[in-house]
Amino acid sequence: MTPPSSLGPLPSRARVVVVGAGYAGLSAALRLHDLGIEVLVLEAADRVGGRVHSEDRGDLVIDHGGQWVGPTQKHLLALAARFDCATFPTWETGEHVEVWRDGSTVGYVGAAPTSGPGIEDYERITDELDELARRVDLEHPWLTPDFEALDAMTAEDWFRSRTSDEDALARLALTIQGVWCTEPREISMLHVLFYVHAAGGYEQLMETGGCAQDSRFVDGAAAPARAVAGLLGDRVRLGTAVTSLEQRDGHVVVHTADGEVTAERVIVTVPPTATGRITFTPPLPAAHQGWRAQAAMGRVAKVHAAYDIPFWRADGHSGVATLYHDRAVGVVFDNSPHDARRGVLVAFVYGDRLDAWAQLDDAARRAAVLDDLARTVGPQALSPTDYTEKIWPADPYAEGGYEAYLRPGGWSAYGRDGWRTPAGSVHFAGSETASVWNGYIDGAISSGERAAEEVAAVL
Numbered sequence: 409m410t411p412p413s414s415l416g417p418l419p420s421r422a423r424v425v426v427v428g429a430g431y432a433g434l435s436a437a438l439r440l441h442d443l444g445i446e447v448l449v450l451e452a453a454d455r456v457g458g459r460v461h462s463e464d465r466g467d468l469v470i471d472h473g474g475q476w477v478g479p480t481q482k483h484l485l486a487l488a489a490r491f492d493c494a495t496f497p498t499w500e501t502g503e504h505v506e507v508w509r510d511g512s513t514v515g516y517v518g519a520a521p522t523s524g525p526g527i528e529d530y531e532r533i534t535d536e537l538d539e540l541a542r543r544v545d546l547e548h549p550w551l552t553p554d555f556e557a558l559d560a561m562t563a564e565d566w567f568r569s570r571t572s573d574e575d576a577l578a579r580l581a582l583t584i585q586g587v588w589c590t591e592p593r594e595i596s597m598l599h600v601l602f603y604v605h606a607a608g609g610y611e612q613l614m615e616t617g618g619c620a621q622d623s624r625f626v627d628g629a630a631a632p633a634r635a636v637a638g639l640l641g642d643r644v645r646l647g648t649a650v651t652s653l654e655q656r657d658g659h660v661v662v663h664t665a666d667g668e669v670t671a672e673r674v675i676v677t678v679p680p681t682a683t684g685r686i687t688f689t690p691p692l693p694a695a696h697q698g699w700r701a702q703a704a705m706g707r708v709a710k711v712h713a714a715y716d717i718p719f720w721r722a723d724g725h726s727g728v729a730t731l732y733h734d735r736a737v738g739v740v741f742d743n744s745p746h747d748a749r750r751g752v753l754v755a756f757v758y759g760d761r762l763d764a765w766a767q768l769d770d771a772a773r774r775a776a777v778l779d780d781l782a783r784t785v786g787p788q789a790l791s792p793t794d795y796t797e798k799i800w801p802a803d804p805y806a807e808g809g810y811e812a813y814l815r816p817g818g819w820s821a822y823g824r825d826g827w828r829t830p831a832g833s834v835h836f837a838g839s840e841t842a843s844v845w846n847g848y849i850d851g852a853i854s855s856g857e858r859a860a861e862e863v864a865a866v867l
């Protein structure tokens with residue numbers, strides 16, 4: 409992994425060029441490398457990992473992007489095992505907190521609250537959602553019963569057709585914010601169902617132990633990505649943004665500011681919206697363009713506040729909180745390191761709340777988040793020893809996170825041909841193209857491996 413300035417000129421040829429060194433791109437390259445096929449990875453940023461960004465901050469590793477791994481995420485676990493990257497269980501012992509719309513605070517113990525405003529309708533509706541999700545065809549979503557009708561409606565339409573209880577609707581809205589980083593009025597109901605099924609069910613998405621938030625990486629979630637890049641060596645080139653892909657005479661000419669590379673096949677792994685910054689010649693087929701135009705990146709910021717110790721544990725608090733009011737933070741977790749040598753809280757700011765919070769100046773943003781943390785674990789939260797934010801819509805290469813979701817009508821108009829079908833010699837990977845754990849690191853890895861197999865089959 410050498411920056412372009414110290415690498416010398418770009419090679420003029422490579423059998424396969426992979427665009428992007430996130431988990432999809434690195435996994436595609438690793439699979440090709442394992443098959444003995446020459447590959448070159450071109451990455452725009454000055455680091456690998458993409459939407460997984462582990463930063464060393466003194467004696468802490470802070471994961472600004474993807475961080476959790478669950479026991480059914482076999483692709484990520486296999487990669488971590490191959491490179492000896494250790495994980496540890498997410499901290500969650502103690503009493504969790506809900507902050508209600510009126511500002512009142514209620515504690516509960518266990519995986520999820522069993523009482524509280526709106527809980528009955530919320531449980532009834534999410535059970536129905538889970539049942540409906542099982543009918544989605546994960547490989548061919550367009551073959552799902554009632555596909556077009558479900559894709560024509562938003563999650564908000566569907567929720568409101570089932571309850572008028574504003575507290576239940578607030579719980580459902582926080583689900584949409586917490587999982588897709590958007591608002592219920594913006595996302596296709598079919599997409600919600602597809603994604604729930606791709607994760608193995610609603611509980612898998614929402615819970616911690618045994619589910620998506622089960623564990624974290626001791627050295628940060630980018631550790632496996634860095635290990636893959638280390639193995640690939642100078643086949644991963646940082647600081648090299650691809651600007652255009654030109655298919656000509658059965659080859660693809662890959663253009664960058666540092667020169668051009670001619671490849672037999674190219675695998676594009678950038679987020680769907682970021683493909684808009686790459687010029688395709690000939691233009692991408694209309695279905696590809698349409699699918700990407702109907703994809704929108706979620707809006708999320710991840711904010712970390714560090715303390716000398718996890719002080720909240722002495723008071724019986726887990727550090728886990730859900731906040732339904734209209735201030736900044738939506739969800740909080742205890743993100744302390746595996747040995748708890750320091751205390752770290754991570755706060756997520758989503759959707760509409762992010763839009764408002766991101767407009768504030770630095771001091772006001774910090775004050776708003778710390779104030780919310782103090783509501784959940786007490787006034788000591790107001791004085792962290794370290795504070796850091798990552799506002800993902802401002803990231804120049806990701807343009808948002810955690811992932812792209814489909815707006816209503818996007819799947820039915822463009823899914824069949826535009827989702828992940830190769831366009832000539834250009835193949836597509838990325839967590840948004842996965843059928844299992846879509847939107848997650850695990851899905852990124854399986855998508856990269858799938859695209860590598862497509863390429864290997866034709867070379």
Ligand SMILES: Cc1cc2nc3c(=O)[nH]c(=O)nc-3n(C[C@H](O)[C@H](O)[C@H](O)COP(=O)(O)OP(=O)(O)OC[C@H]3O[C@@H](n4cnc5c(N)ncnc54)[C@H](O)[C@@H]3O)c2cc1C
Pocket residue numbers: 427428429430431432433450451452453456457458459460472473474475476477648649650651677678679682685686708709710800805806808809810811837838839840847848849850852
């Ligand atoms: C805040 C946040 C929290 C998340 N939490 C979790 C979690 O806990 N667990 C989980 O499993 N997932 C989580 N995710 C989702 C997960 O991180 C992503 O689904 C996954 O990392 C996407 O990988 P990818 O390779 O498909 O895309 P990316 O990681 O986006 O990789 C694409 C790469 O392409 C590069 N690129 C873009 N344009 C160009 C160009 N023109 N030329 C060259 N390179 C280019 C980018 O810099 C990037 O490195 C989270 C994401 C975010 C943002």
